[in-house]
Amino acid sequence: MLDADAPVTDAKGHRARLRARLFADAEGLHDHELIEYLLAVALPRQDTKDLAKRLLHEFGGIGGLLAADAQSLMRVKGMGDVTAAAIKIAHATSIRLVRARTREAPLLSNWQALRDYLHAALAHDTIEQFRVLHLNTRNMLIRDEQMSRGTIDEAAVHVREVIKRALEIGSAALILVHNHPSGDPSPSRADIDITRAIVAAGKPLNITVHDHIIVGAAGQVSLRAKGLI
Numbered sequence: 001m002l003d004a005d006a007p008v009t010d011a012k013g014h015r016a017r018l019r020a021r022l023f024a025d026a027e028g029l030h031d032h033e034l035i036e037y038l039l040a041v042a043l044p045r046q047d048t049k050d051l052a053k054r055l056l057h058e059f060g061g062i063g064g065l066l067a068a069d070a071q072s073l074m075r076v077k078g079m080g081d082v083t084a085a086a087i088k089i090a091h092a093t094s095i096r097l098v099r100a101r102t103r104e105a106p107l108l109s110n111w112q113a114l115r116d117y118l119h120a121a122l123a124h125d126t127i128e129q130f131r132v133l134h135l136n137t138r139n140m141l142i143r144d145e146q147m148s149r150g151t152i153d154e155a156a157v158h159v160r161e162v163i164k165r166a167l168e169i170g171s172a173a174l175i176l177v178h179n180h181p182s183g184d185p186s187p188s189r190a191d192i193d194i195t196r197a198i199v200a201a202g203k204p205l206n207i208t209v210h211d212h213i214i215v216g217a218a219g220q221v222s223l224r225a226k227g228l229i
Helices: 012-024 031-042 049-059 062-067 070-074 081-101 111-122 159-169 189-205
Strands: 129-135 141-149 173-179 208-216 219-222
Touching: 012 031, 031 049, 031 062, 031 081, 049 062, 062 081, 070 081, 081 111, 111 129, 111 173, 111 208, 111 219, 129 159, 141 159, 159 173, 159 189, 173 189, 189 208
Parallel strands: 173 208
Antiparallel strands: 129 141, 129 173, 208 219
């Protein structure tokens, strides 16, 4: 469905009122109003209120909507590449904003910033991915890399590749991260086993694994805090 196929309505008055509320108190806007105005920037001559509500319903809220891939967005009636791009640029901008906070201080003393970033980046992703955060000797974040992106319920992780990449970058420590698309962040036996294998492989090379964090829509679990590593 192309953006141009959506119904055309003169909504200048409503949009002006919405814009005034945005400027005065953005926190006071409902989720559907935020998305409505975002879509209106891409479709300035069309009423986007109903489309915003359909999108939020389809993807289970603003988090799922922003995290949705472009193809899924464009399957919703009234959406096209222009409006999908507007959603994805908003998502990318929000992630970049929270990720910047993780670089302001050593991660081990900046844990809330890390949790906020991981939630924004991974909590609503429908595909499992495995990421490695590379830290220097001061525990400052030097690289955040996706090592694997899997199917709906698994991601292939190779211990040798994780350690090899750490040596290439010169990492002193690692924080392992992956998401559970099911929403439940509880670690599986496989999660525990791969974590312990990476810890063992890094130890003789003086590469410390500080933690393995599992992210889901229902929350986050630290294997270190659980006493599992």
